[in-house]
Amino acid sequence: MQLDNLIERFQKKDRAAFEALYNMYAENLCGAINVILKDPERSQELCQDVFVKIWTKSDQYDTSKGRFFTWILNIARNAAIDELRSKSHKNQKKNLSVESLVGIYENSEDLNDKVDTIGLMSLLKGLKDKCILLIDLLYFKGYTQKEAAEELKAPVGTIKTRIRSCLSEIRKNMA
Amino acid sequence: MEVEKYIASGILELYVAGALTPEENVEVHRYAEQYPEIKMEIEAIEATIMKLSRTASPELPKDGFKKIEAELDDVITFVPPTSKKKAPWGSYLGWAASLLLAAGLLWVYTENNNLKSEIEVSTQEKLDLEETLSNIKKEAARQETFLDMLRDQNVTVIALGGQAVSPESYAKAYWDKAENKVVIDAKGLPEPPTGFTYQVWSLKLDPLTPTSIGLLDDFVSTEDKLFTLDNANESEAFGITLEPEGGSESPTLEQLYTLGAVGR
Known part of the structure; x- marks a missing residue:
């Protein structure tokens, strides 16, 4: 109820409401951007731009776009993917095109101070690589069911049940 | 509606990922309003992804929102004028294009009509010339007959x-x-x-x-x-x-x- 109220006020360009939403979601969006970019400083800058973008697009959100978090996550990951494409970091791109979520803690030596690597590893503990890849594709790359199925060479019908079981493992790790 | 089956299908995970169509999104939203279990499940999935992404977050400056707010001021003074200027230009261009198209069509239409009437005139001229020619031929034939007569010894x-x-x-x-x-x-x-x-x-x-x-x-x-x-x-x-x-x-x-x- 409180969230709905905040969103409503935000859509009427209420800055206090927007600040509250920023405090709720900033770390999540900036984290999602960093999963894609694997560059904490650049991610922090881009994250700021993303919130400005969210503000200017506030009137475009409605329930046909899903959850509010889903909507802002989509804006964030589109901005991050655009950023990747605009840069010619080919080596990084190669890594990212496979497993950015896995990559972020495999390469965590560089990111040590800035990223909660331990927290990330404990969440992903016991998950199969295919599970991590599927989570990455659906939540951090914005793949559709069909695209994810093609990437994993699996039937489209299995994607829903697979993602459910993968996420339930993380939820167990959280408990 | 079997709520448990619906939840177990995995559709809510895709809903949070944004991998559903707008129509499916509206449907899931309606069920969430109707069935509290569905809404709670969606929030739990969302919390999972939020927690996962938060662990990858770089350190954020304490005054992060202040920096954004400073940019919002720029946005407010800067973006609306450009967007206001852009929209009319777009529509002017649209109108100009359709006017040009209409004028072009009108031109083609009148040009076509002109050509048609030119063809009619040409056809009429041709008929007139043919008639004149046939008259001249008749006349020549008559005069030839007459000349023959003059020369006839009878x-x-x-x-x-x-x-x-x-x-x-x-x-x-x-x-x-x-x-x-x-x-x-x-x-x-x-x-x-x-x-x-x-x-x-x-x-x-x-x-x-x-x-x-x-x-x-x-x-x-x-x-x-x-x-x-x-x-x-x-x-x-x-x-x-x-x-x-x-x-x-x-x-x-x-x-x-x-x-x-x-x-x-």
């Missing part, structure tokens, strides 16, 4: 001289005895007054017996003034008188314009 040429009523008048008669035809060349006669016509007579001289062989009708419209008449008489002379329209039984001798005897 044709007798009779000069008809002007008489008291019109001394300047003259005419010629070309008499083909074999064909029983007489061609009158009436070029030397004045135009008859309205309501009158020339009548041609074959004459026997002793005693003077006139026989009508025809009228020179359509005198004005017959340009070459050549008139072909039938004549089976043993003519000794030809005379032309002016008679009331339709001709007379006997010649009005006071109106004898030309007269000539057949030479022997």
